[in-house]
Amino acid sequence: MYLYDQYDQAMVDARVEEFRDQTRRRLEGKLSEDQFKPLRLMNGLYLQLHAYMLRVAIPYGTLNSRQMHMLADIGNKYDRGYGHFTTRQNIQYNWIKLEEAPDLLADLASVEMHAIQTSGNCIRNISSDHFAGAAADELVDPRPYAELLRQWSSFHPEFSFLPRKFKIAVIASDTDRAAMKLHDIGIQIVERDGALGAAFYVGGGMGRTPMVAPCIREFVPLDQLVPYAEACLRVYNRYGRRDNKYKARIKILVHELGKEEYARQVEEEFAHLLSQGIEPPLAELERIKPFFADPEFEFGLPTGIDRSDPDFALWVDRNAVPHKAPGYVSAVISLKPVGGIPGDASAAQMHEMAELTKQYSFDECRVTHTQNIVLPHVKIADLHALWTRLDAAGLANPNIDTIEDIIACPGLDYCSLANARSIPVAQKISQRFSANGRTAELGELKLKISGCINACGHHHAGHIGILGVDKKGVENYQLLLGGSEAQDTSLARITGPGFDEPGIVDAVETVTDVYLRERDAGERFLDTYRRIGMEPFKEALYG
Amino acid sequence: MKILTGNDLKSGAVVWWDGTGWSIYVNEAVDVGERAGEILAREQSARRVNAAYAIEASRDANGVRPAHIKDRVRALGPTVRPDLTLKPADPEVGNWVI
Amino acid sequence: MADAGINGIGGTSPDEVQFRFRDDEPVDHGTVTVDSFLDQSNASAVRIEPGDDARALLPHLGRLRLVEVNFPVFSDGRGYSAARVLREAEYAGELRAVGDVLIDQLALLRRCGFDAFAPDQRLNEVDAVAAFARWENVYQHAADRRRPIPELRHG
Numbered sequence: 062m063y064l065y066d067q068y069d070q071a072m073v074d075a076r077v078e079e080f081r082d083q084t085r086r087r088l089e090g091k092l093s094e095d096q097f098k099p100l101r102l103m104n105g106l107y108l109q110l111h112a113y114m115l116r117v118a119i120p121y122g123t124l125n126s127r128q129m130h131m132l133a134d135i136g137n138k139y140d141r142g143y144g145h146f147t148t149r150q151n152i153q154y155n156w157i158k159l160e161e162a163p164d165l166l167a168d169l170a171s172v173e174m175h176a177i178q179t180s181g182n183c184i185r186n187i188s189s190d191h192f193a194g195a196a197a198d199e200l201v202d203p204r205p206y207a208e209l210l211r212q213w214s215s216f217h218p219e220f221s222f223l224p225r226k227f228k229i230a231v232i233a234s235d236t237d238r239a240a241m242k243l244h245d246i247g248i249q250i251v252e253r254d255g256a257l258g259a260a261f262y263v264g265g266g267m268g269r270t271p272m273v274a275p276c277i278r279e280f281v282p283l284d285q286l287v288p289y290a291e292a293c294l295r296v297y298n299r300y301g302r303r304d305n306k307y308k309a310r311i312k313i314l315v316h317e318l319g320k321e322e323y324a325r326q327v328e329e330e331f332a333h334l335l336s337q338g339i340e341p342p343l344a345e346l347e348r349i350k351p352f353f354a355d356p357e358f359e360f361g362l363p364t365g366i367d368r369s370d371p372d373f374a375l376w377v378d379r380n381a382v383p384h385k386a387p388g389y390v391s392a393v394i395s396l397k398p399v400g401g402i403p404g405d406a407s408a409a410q411m412h413e414m415a416e417l418t419k420q421y422s423f424d425e426c427r428v429t430h431t432q433n434i435v436l437p438h439v440k441i442a443d444l445h446a447l448w449t450r451l452d453a454a455g456l457a458n459p460n461i462d463t464i465e466d467i468i469a470c471p472g473l474d475y476c477s478l479a480n481a482r483s484i485p486v487a488q489k490i491s492q493r494f495s496a497n498g499r500t501a502e503l504g505e506l507k508l509k510i511s512g513c514i515n516a517c518g519h520h521h522a523g524h525i526g527i528l529g530v531d532k533k534g535v536e537n538y539q540l541l542l543g544g545s546e547a548q549d550t551s552l553a554r555i556t557g558p559g560f561d562e563p564g565i566v567d568a569v570e571t572v573t574d575v576y577l578r579e580r581d582a583g584e585r586f587l588d589t590y591r592r593i594g595m596e597p598f599k600e601a602l603y604g
Numbered sequence: 605m606k607i608l609t610g611n612d613l614k615s616g617a618v619v620w621w622d623g624t625g626w627s628i629y630v631n632e633a634v635d636v637g638e639r640a641g642e643i644l645a646r647e648q649s650a651r652r653v654n655a656a657y658a659i660e661a662s663r664d665a666n667g668v669r670p671a672h673i674k675d676r677v678r679a680l681g682p683t684v685r686p687d688l689t690l691k692p693a694d695p696e697v698g699n700w701v702i
Numbered sequence: 703m704a705d706a707g708i709n710g711i712g713g714t715s716p717d718e719v720q721f722r723f724r725d726d727e728p729v730d731h732g733t734v735t736v737d738s739f740l741d742q743s744n745a746s747a748v749r750i751e752p753g754d755d756a757r758a759l760l761p762h763l764g765r766l767r768l769v770e771v772n773f774p775v776f777s778d779g780r781g782y783s784a785a786r787v788l789r790e791a792e793y794a795g796e797l798r799a800v801g802d803v804l805i806d807q808l809a810l811l812r813r814c815g816f817d818a819f820a821p822d823q824r825l826n827e828v829d830a831v832a833a834f835a836r837w838e839n840v841y842q843h844a845a846d847r848r849r850p851i852p853e854l855r856h857g
């Protein structure tokens with residue numbers, strides 16, 4: 062994985078000192094809260110329901126054991142012994158003290174980590190495929206391109222005060238595991254006539270006006286990635302709406318201008334920027350690539366699995382994913398225990414995951430947008446030993462991509478923007494389906510919950526989505542069906558009137574009953590919904 | 605009644621105006637009547653509180669109850685982690701916010 | 703900052719400039735709006751508001767000596783693009799950031815080509831000097847023509 066050189070380290074260290082200075086000025090009263098807020102936000106520090114909340118960037122979701130240990134230590138030292146992994150491959154801590162935040166950031170910097178640009182109207186942490194470098198179906202590893210863009214976007218002088226936040230994802234396979242088309246810019250590395258280049262999808266997003274990004278250019282040569290991205294941003298910075306923050310995302314601009322007109326303006330700016338010589342040298346990309354080279358996979362490894370323990374066999378079937386190297390798999394650690402809080406991990410669990418990362422996965426793990434952790438390169442022969450350790454740490458939940466593998470935002474238990482709680486709904490649904498034994502029968506079913514219209518829990522992209530709303534001061538939940546964030550990206554539709562908390566859990570069970578009754582052989586919930594449409598589900602819910 | 609709440613500038617802790625200072629216990633909040641604006645301005649400029657605002661609340665047998673569920677969650681802590689609330693011994697404590 | 707007068711002259715005066723990184727004499731009169739500038743043949747100082755398109759000035763760079771870019775609120779970042787667009791077109795006159803210009807924006811503004819700063823509220827000198835000097839190196843090309851880290855790495 063990527064390692065800092067003295068330049069990267071100096072940038073992060075300088076940022077810590079800058080924030081220390083800003084915090085001092087705030088505590089001394091030289092900065093008002095209005096002036097300080099955008100500065101702390103640009104260092105990932107929010108003020109949430111119970112305290113300050115810190116969001117730490119995990120660039121393209123990749124961590125080594127040292128970093129994971131540090132995340133655990135920070136949970137113990139500055140927080141209350143845990144952290145929350147998010148849908149943007151970040152981690153959030155909920156109980157941070159402002160006066161301690163500069164020291165926390167210095168600790169992070171000591172393991173090449175930071176919280177830079179994890180909030181604010183700037184280019185945010187760049188996300189990627191959590192199976193990058195391991196997936197059999199990828200063209201190349203997308204992370205060198207993500208790293209190139211990470212550097213370009215860090216402290217970008219022109220794009221630190223955009224109309225609104227800006228999120229970029231980079232993938233390099235036709236299977237989309239990063240919700241690429243639901244980002245402000247989604248980049249897919251593609252091949253044309255033997256050369257690599259980037260397809261740019263611009264103007265996707267969730268929030269209150271969800272949109273799937275259209276492709277605005279099918280092929281940008283790799284040495285022009287940065288000027289093209291810069292052109293996309295400059296047009297947005299110039300014309301993006303600033304009068305209404307709900308219309309300020311680039312998706313609205315692309316929608317209002319039309320993708321052709323937006324693309325035309327980008328091309329014009331791009332042609333101009335090419336004359337400015339702003340692209341990083343190709344040698345830089347070549348320097349970055351070896352950091353992401355394959356680890357030294359062994360050959361001739363056994364591929365057989367002893368399935369005599371049914372619990373282990375189930376975990377392998379659900380949580381182990383084929384790998385490009387024979388004898389290896391990617392193992393997904395589910396942070397979704399039945400009745401638990403999706404995405405939360407205790408400091409002790411993080412320490413254990415760090416140990417396992419080192420021992421079984423070439424010192425590398427990943428955070429997924431589904432709020433789980435991946436050990437990308439595990440020997441099949443080691444799986445049983447790994448599973449035994451995970452089980453002892455409460456981390457062997459065999460439920461990846463099932464209805465128990467729920468994405469849920471923090472909701473009203475932690476978030477000041479929330480209308481309703483998300484976590485208790487997730488807890489009750491996983492308990493219900495674990496108890497009624499249908500999880501296996503339902504197969505792949507992606508359920509996603511947000512506590513308000515901002516859609517941090519991706520409810521628009523759930524096969525089943527749940528959205529918390531405020532009904533005269535009482536929590537209420539709308540049900541959505543038919544979303545997907547994979548390569549067949551689609552936006553879910555609302556079924557009808559909302560439900561109270563017990564009602565929404567029943568409603569989820571009702572729609573799964575319709576699916577089990579109506580499905581054809583081999584169909585997932587989403588396929589059946591697409592074939593039969595909304596009506597049968599509505600009928601069962603409200604009929 | 606009208607009460608004041610905000611966060612401690614340094615620690616971020618949720619606090620309530622108790623008539624002389626800021627308490628972490630909502631039950632110590634006092635009715636400020638018409639004086640909300642004046643107290644908020646004074647306390648914020650002295651940096652004794654941050655991001656403070658006035659809310660409606662009522663007083664019943666159990667103490668002070670903010671009108672909005674969001675402020676009840678703030679007063680208590682996360683309902684999904686009773687151990688981290690101000691009443692860690694009671695696993696059903698979350699029901700108070702509903 | 704004075705409002706635009708009857709003839710459209712307004713903007714900041716040289717006295718209001720707190721930091722200046724140029725040796726030439728400052729223009730001793732005010733600026734006009736982009737619209738009046740485009741109407742007049744002789745104006746040499748113009749003020750850009752966030753909604754103005756800096757590209758409208760490009761045909762007239764030869765007679766411009768001062769461009770003032772107004773930041774009514776610091777969080778409106780359009781002025782950063784305006785500044786770079788002008789510098790990329792080789793505008794060499796004074797580029798002055800005015801309005802809600804704060805300590806923590808100074809280094810970014812400087813990188814986008816601003817070489818004079820007239821904040822609404824005077825900034826603490828010590829903090830400002832530290833802010834200008836904060837970043838020893840930078841990751842990307844901008845108007846300041848510093849060699850970015852990706853180039854430094856390769857000699």
Ligand code: HEM
Nearest residue numbers: 147148149243266267268269310470471476478515516517
């Ligand atoms: C608790 C503090 C949080 C706050 C205040 C917050 C705030 C927001 C807001 C305001 C938006 C809407 C932006 C817009 O539409 O312009 C948003 C979107 C989003 N947030 Fe959060 N968020 C929080 C936590 C999270 C967490 C925990 C996750 C991951 C689980 C997350 C992931 C996202 C994602 C994926 C989006 C959708 C991006 C899009 O609209 O394209 N956020 N957030």
Ligand code: SF4
Nearest residue numbers: 470476479512513517
């Ligand atoms: S969706 Fe709403 S409630 Fe959930 S984290 Fe985002 S802003 Fe908060």
